[in-house]
Every structure is written in C-alpha cells, then in structure tokens.
Amino acid sequence: MNKYDMSERNQWKKILSRMALVLISVVIIVLFIPRNSGPQFRYDVGKPWMYGSLIAKFDFPIYKTDEAIKQERDSLLRNFEPYFNFKENMESAQMTRFFEDFTGGLPGMPATYTNIVADKLHQLYKSGIMGATEFSSIAQDTTKMIRVIDGKTAYSVRISRVLSTMTAYEQIYLDERLAPYRAQLQRCNLNEYIEPNLIYDKERSEAEKNDLLGQIPLASGMVLAGQKIVDRGEIVDDYTFRVLSSFEKETQRRSASTTAVPSTIAGQVIFVSLFIILFTMYLGMFRRDYFSxxxxxxxxxxxxxxxxxxxxxxxxxxxxxVYILPFAMAPIFIRVFMDSRTAFLTHIVMVMLCAAAVKYQYEFIIVQLVAGLVAIYSLRELSQRGQLFKTALFVTLASCAIYFALQLMTDNTFTTIDNSMYKYFVINGIMLLFVYPLMLIIEKTFGFISNVTLIELSNTSKDLLRRLSEVAPGTFQHSIMVSNLASAIAEKIGAKAQLVRTGALYHDIGKMQNPAFFTENQNGVNPLDNMSRIDAAHIVINHVTDGLKLAEKYNLPGVIKDFISTHHGAGMTKYFYVSYRNEHPDEPIDDSLFTYPGPNPFTREQAILMMADSVEAAARSLPEYTEFSISNIVNKIVDGQLKEGYFEYCPITFHDIAMAKQVLIERLKSIYHTRVSYPELKKPALKRDDEE
Incomplete structure (x- = not known):
C-alpha cells in the first residue's frame, strides 16, 4: 500500500470515528432526556401572561386544585364510619376464665362480690371494648361514629359510648359497690380479663373509604377545542391558573400514549442531533487542531x-x-485548556441541550448564558487560586442580577418578587470552586496542562530543577536565560508564555548525566577534545534521550517532553560533523551519527524555544558584545534554522519570526549591556621651554 492510500485510509478512519462520536453523544443524551412533551410555560396568579394567545386544541376538563380536593376529602372523612366486628364469644371466654380462677371467691372479699365483679365485666363487654390504639385514633373527636357489625346486622355507635381496654379497667374501680375493697381488687389483676370485643375490620373499612372518596369529582367544568384560554398581557387569576394547569396536565397525559412517545423521541433526536452536528462542523471548519x-x-x-x-x-x-449545577465549569475548563471562542460555543450547545429537559427554558437559557460569559471573561488564565474565587463570585452575582432583571420585567413590582432562587445561585457559586481539584482530573484524563501546573513545575526548588542547579549549575543558568528570552518572545507574538517558560527550564535536563562534557559547566578543560568526533557527538546528542528518560522518571507532562525532544529538532551537531569531514575528507560519512533524534518543532512554543536556545548559547561565544555582533548572530542563527526547514511543519509565521529576532536582539543587548564606545580625551602636547 502506497503513501497516498495510507493517508486516504487514515482520513476515512478519522471521519468515521468522529461520526461515531456524534452518534454516541446523541444516543446517550436522548436516552436520558425526560419524555415530557407539550407546551412548557411559566405563570403565576396575579402576574401577566408573557406568551402569545393560547387556544385549546382539544377538549379537556378543568381539574380542581389539590387544596380543593383535599378539603372535600377531609369533609367526607369526617363523616366516615370505620367498621368494627363485634366478637360475642370474647366475653364468654373471659368470664369462664374469671370464674375458674376465683372459684373460692375473691381474696379478702365476701363471696357475693364475685358476682358483682362478674356483672360489672358483663356491662363493660356489652358497651363494647376497643383496643387502645384504635380507640385513641378515633376518640379525639367525641362526635365520631363507628359502624359495628354483629352477625348479619350493622348499626352505628358513637365513639363516646365505647370503651378502650384502659377505660374499661378504670370503670371497675369507679363502681360504688366495689369502693370499699379497691385495694383487694388491685391484687386480683382484673385487667387480664378485659380484652377487646370490637375488632377493626381493615379490609371493609378501606373498601368503604375508597368508594366514598371515589365519588369526589376531580374536575369542575370543561374547556372545548378552539376556546381561548388566555391572551398576551392578561392577568392570570385563580380560574385561569386552574385552566392552564389542567391544560398542561391533560397534554402530558395525552403525550404518554403509545402514539405520542415515538413522536416525542423523534423530536428530541432531531433537536439534539442538529446542535451536535453544528458543533462538529464548527470544529471541523475553524478548529481543526482540536478536531484532529x-x-x-x-x-x-x-x-x-x-x-x-x-x-x-x-x-x-x-x-x-438544576440551578445548583455549576454549568460555568465547562467553559472555564475549555477556556483554560483551549480558547475563548470554543469555550463560548461549547457552552451555548451544552445549555441548549440541557434546556430540552428543563421546564422554564427561556429563564434557564438566559441565566446560564450570562453565567458562562462572565466565567470566560473573568478567567482568561488560571494561574492562582484567588482567581477562581473571584470568578465564582462574579458568576454568582451575574446570575442573581440577570434573574432579578427577568423578575422585574415580568412582575413589575418589588413586593411579589420570588427570592427562593437566589440560594441556588449561591450554592452554584460554591460548587464552582471545585474547578480547582477537578482540573487535575481533566489534565490526567485528556492530556492537557494548565497554567497552575506549569507554574508548579517552574518552581526552581522542585526536585528535578534543584538537582539540575546542583549538578550542572552552568546548564541551569543557561536554562534560566533561555526561559526568560523565550517567554518574552511568546508574550510579544501572542503564544503561551508560561508553557514555553516551563519547557525551557527542563529542555536540557539530560545534561545532568554528563555535565562536564558541556561547555557551560566546564572550567577551561573540555574532555570532548580528547575523544573521537563520533563519540563526542554521541555524548552531546544523548542529552536529548537522557532528558526524555529523566522526564519519564519524574512523570513530567507530555508537552514538556516535547520541548526536550524538539529543541534541537532533527538538526546536526555541526561542530563535530564539520570537524570529522575535515579530518576525513575522502571517507563516506553516516550523517545519522551526527544527527539529533528530533522531531522538528511542531508548535509555535517549540519553535520559540529552539531559536532562544541556539541564540543564547551562541551569544556566549561572542568575542565582544556590540549591537552589530548581537544582531548579526541572531539573524544568522534564526535565518539558518528557517533555511534548513526546522519550522516547515510548525504554525509560526514570518512575522512571528521577525518579532522573535527583534526581541532576542533587544534582550541580549540589555543583558550584555552594549553601549556606544566613548571617545578618549586627547592629552595636549607638552610645550618646549623656548615656546614659553
């Protein structure tokens, strides 16, 4: 397979993978969106109708409010009589036990008192005894009636005429005939012979209650198809509010039918697909670097x-x-790792997709769009924790302000404004602070790097940089100089200054393996002079591969490793290559022995580092520092790199390169203090004695 076929195959593979991503996103979102179709309006009693004229498209009943239905239920239940079964055999069983236990009479009492107690127990059972739990739940209303079923007959009894097991026991001691012997009666434990003979019939009571409540009509009137419900600007009164609520309820009931659900899903699929396809087109047309x-x-x-x-x-x-969700978190992440325009468009698409599930869409969309814009404007670069607190505060204040404005536009008065939403905006702002810890997860998951991480890595007291300063102090100073030059260029041409600054600090860490072999760490003696040119070139070239090994060991991010591998590109160690050719003019030379592994720079920041690194190293060898010598060395090196094609696959412009050379010249002039040579004062000639 030739190169063209491979390229075409990779292109189709990329297209199919993006199509699959779009399809998966649409399916997942539609799968979760609620199926509540129909009109979604916001309205309140005493406030104007904000939408156009609403006409009924079908007949529907006007449902009563929950409060009205509850009042009718309570009214019916006040007259409801629960059913109790009268157990006649309960008395006979307990009386039999009583006489068996006291055949010799009640202790300490005359024999006739046994019959007196038995007669009292008979009267209690005849009145009816209920369990304490059932009695306490009914007896609160003394006018309450119960329905007693005795065999095949049923009759109503007022609850005040019925006893509980506790009151029945107390009635025994209230009998004047037994008053002289109360102490003796207490020792007889007569409560053991008092059991409920009115047993609650739950099944019959619940059935009767349901039949009774089922008679309550849920609607009080009808609206016919074609009838006007409300017109724009009309004040929504209690009746109109009930009609609108009934219309929404009936619409949802109809949409739940088997014929309505497929149409709802179809609409959601079209809605979601349209936004995601438009978003994909934006990436493919205007942000191909992200799209690839x-x-x-x-x-x-x-x-x-x-x-x-x-x-x-x-x-x-x-x-x-839903207002507690920190939607502004998404544009913050995208702004920090990508750019503002992509962050804003992503936020719009995300908010519109969320609006498909929200009831009051207009209000939701406006509030979230404002919050996203404020988040993007207030957090251009996240380099300090304090910036995030300010952004969260600004987003909270902006959300409250726009919601307050929307309320004033619809309510027209301060007295009816709803303040319950503002607490959600405060919670939203607090949750927005979780951007800071979540940023690490985003970095690890998707391979990005934030300014916060870059600033942490550029701390010279970090293990690797501290070790570089101790093992190879000359290389460390060189890296500091290069980082300052490179970041100045980046700021001038609008590149990522913090990224190139951090990359410059680590670009030569491989020299720690053999620091004495590099000029900046030597004190007059160069051990490479005593080695063959090939071996010397091998040691110098190896500082790139050694640096990548150290970066891997210390878990440096991939973008920092790219600076290490590209700061020499696929160039050659010209000093050793030219020396070898001069020493062996007639021998064939393997150029790969003198070539860095590369690759060449593929980002603007990497190109900036290559220019700054080469120029700073060459400037050290200048015999004198004048404006001409510095300008000459800068132009010679940068133009040479451009001519040799190091920046061929790098998105850097000729204008950027010209600005970079200008910055390098000005900075090097400042560093090495070039100035105009001052003329020397000529001494006057001495006069001879005869001239005096």
Missing part, C-alpha cells in the same frame, strides 16, 4: 454530554434544583 486530536475532541464532547445527563436525572427524579 482525539483527547481534545473527547473532552469537548464529554462536556456537552455530562451536563445534559445530570440535568435530565435531576428533573426525572425531582432532586434539588
């Missing part, structure tokens, strides 16, 4: 998928309010 990187596009699609899923779950299960 699997990790970048994975993070973008993860952002526009995760939040709609969370919103759908919260709506479906009625958990808290």
């Amino acid at each position: 990187k699997p990790r970048s596009i994975a993070m973008l699609y993860a952002m526009i998928t995760v939040f709609p899923i969370l919103v759908s779950l919260m709506i479906e299960h009625n958990v808290f309010s």
